[in-house]
Amino acid sequence: MSRIPVAVLGATGTIGQRFVSLLQDHPSFDLAVVCTSERKVGGRLGDHWRLEDVPLNPDLEAMELEAIDPKVLARRGTAAAFSALPAEVAKDLEVDAARAGVAVFSNASAHRMDADVPLLVPEVNPDHLALVERQTSFSEGGFLVTNPNCSIAGLVLTLKPLADAFDFEAVHVSTYQALSGAGYPGVPSLDIVSNVVPFIEDEEEKMHQEAKKLLGTRSDRIVPSSLDVWANCVRVPVRDGHLEAVSIPLREDVTVDEVAKTLASFRGEPQRENLPTAPKQPVLVRTERNRPQPLLDGMAGEPARARGMAATVGRIRVSDRVLRFFVLSHNTLRGGAGGSVLNAELAHRRGYLD
Ligand SMILES: NC(=O)c1ccc[n+]([C@@H]2O[C@H](COP(=O)([O-])OP(=O)(O)OC[C@H]3O[C@@H](n4cnc5c(N)ncnc54)[C@H](OP(=O)(O)O)[C@@H]3O)[C@@H](O)[C@H]2O)c1
Incomplete structure (x- = not known):
């Protein structure tokens, strides 16, 4: 079965690098796009790697860091985006990405308490995932799922x-x-x-x-x-x-x-x-x-x-x-990137990424 193309938003940060480490050889997700702030756009992913306990796959070292453009993400067929953005940046960008048809799995606090956004830990409240069906972007294939602090x-x-x-x-x-x-x-x-x-x-x-x-x-x-x-x-x-x-x-x-x-x-x-x-x-x-x-x-x-x-x-x-x-x-695995990846795996298993 072909893997689902995904992006990491904030790929040079603490959580972003954990996302990359978990996605670089994932059975269902294919890391296709890595985005960062304007400060690092055009640079190579490998030049910013700081995770001391996980090496970056050599074939990802030269991946170019891109600016975040929700419409471009959608046009390139990126079905899901893992967000490791500061809350104030995530607030509008994540909504824009969902409206563009991208499923966003976020670590940021900006939308955790929104009524129609699941705050998900799959062992604890897997039934909350269905809240995504109430989001206005859902009919376009985009939605937002958060994981907790x-x-x-x-x-x-x-x-x-x-x-x-x-x-x-x-x-x-x-x-x-x-x-x-x-x-x-x-x-x-x-x-x-x-x-x-x-x-x-x-x-x-x-x-x-x-x-x-x-x-x-x-x-x-x-x-x-x-x-x-x-x-x-x-x-x-x-x-x-x-x-x-x-x-x-x-x-x-x-x-x-x-x-x-x-x-x-x-x-x-x-x-x-x-x-x-x-x-x-x-x-x-x-x-x-x-x-x-x-x-x-x-x-x-x-x-x-x-x-x-x-x-x-x-x-x-x-x-x-x-x-x-x-x-x-x-905190950066169960409490961060790992939690979001598990949320995405549950969403995939439930057919929300098809
Ligand atoms: N650290 C944790 O344990 C943890 C756990 C759960 C949740 N969280 C949440 O996860 C999010 C990320 O946290 P973090 O600890 O990974 O922060 P971080 O290390 O500061 O990383 C932030 C990332 O966002 C990028 N970024 C900053 N401003 C941007 C902008 N205007 N446009 C596009 N990209 C921008 C940064 O890019 P540059 O490298 O180019 O600056 C970097 O890649 C936060 O919302 C945080 O509250 C963190």
């Missing part, structure tokens, strides 16, 4: 099975967020070396708001979940991987063993449908007393294509009806 993407993989199994109404979380979450070049080195910064603009609000949409139920619109996620967000001098300390007051007696079994046995549509970038087990549970750690667990997930797509949970404790644990997930 990197700090809620891993956490929600644990909240979904826990909320299905146990009774609770609030989640308290403190984050230890990696530098790559701020893009490139990101946080100035003098602000973060030997330091932690207890403020990330809009992050706590996004976690609260996006969790409600992700865990909401779909009828003719998304009815937000009543669950409240209260976050304290902190930037730490770690390269990749967001670690989060979670506390959940429970309304019933639950054992550590029940929690561990609920998390480890969780499977969603991507696992049942064997999507290429789906981890076999979306939530891994570790029993060592000092895990998870960004260096050791950031790339969790099997098979090889799903590395960085599993969340790792550790230090599960329950006392006085309060459940506590740590969860770690890779």
Whole structure:
């Protein structure tokens, strides 16, 4: 079967390069166009490669960086575009691309909370994907799908099975967020070396708001979940991987063993449908007393294509009806490009890219 031509918008950035790494040998998608800002247009993709853990395929090194023109994307038969653009740039460009007939899978926050735009984590709310049919561009073949903020993407993989199994109404979380979450070049080195910064603009609000949409139920619109996620967000001098300390007051007696079994046995549509970038087990549970750690667990997930797509949970404790644990997930893979690619794989499997 021929592969679907796709573009990466913002291909020189932190998320954009992850997109390229995931798409460069993808079974269903063919990386045909790489776009960037005017500053780098005309340059070669290989000259801007900064991913230290994945080499760029030699045959992609000379790919020319192009300006973003939605009409040109459509004319060249680009069926889907993966957006790694800053939110203020994404706002109009992504809508223009959808109107031109391109399916846009976005990492940007600009349209996450729009009523007709799915905010999707395929293990958690695959039924929300059908919202694309309500978008005005859908009849032309174009639509917009978003994935959530990197700090809620891993956490929600644990909240979904826990909320299905146990009774609770609030989640308290403190984050230890990696530098790559701020893009490139990101946080100035003098602000973060030997330091932690207890403020990330809009992050706590996004976690609260996006969790409600992700865990909401779909009828003719998304009815937000009543669950409240209260976050304290902190930037730490770690390269990749967001670690989060979670506390959940429970309304019933639950054992550590029940929690561990609920998390480890969780499977969603991507696992049942064997999507290429789906981890076999979306939530891994570790029993060592000092895990998870960004260096050791950031790339969790099997098979090889799903590395960085599993969340790792550790230090599960329950006392006085309060459940506590740590969860770690890779912010630019599960919380970024990998999440969007998984969304596109689900859309492809559902026939939305035909
Ligand atoms: N980093 C994460 O962990 C993460 C996780 C989830 C979501 N996100 C979201 O994903 C998006 C990308 O984040 P990032 O961390 O990859 O940022 P980044 O490293 O700053 O990359 C931004 C990309 O957008 C391009 N760009 C900037 N202005 C442009 C313009 N006016 N026209 C066209 N292209 C333009 C840049 O091109 P140049 O190289 O030419 O400047 C670069 O390729 C953001 O919306 C962010 O909030 C990030």
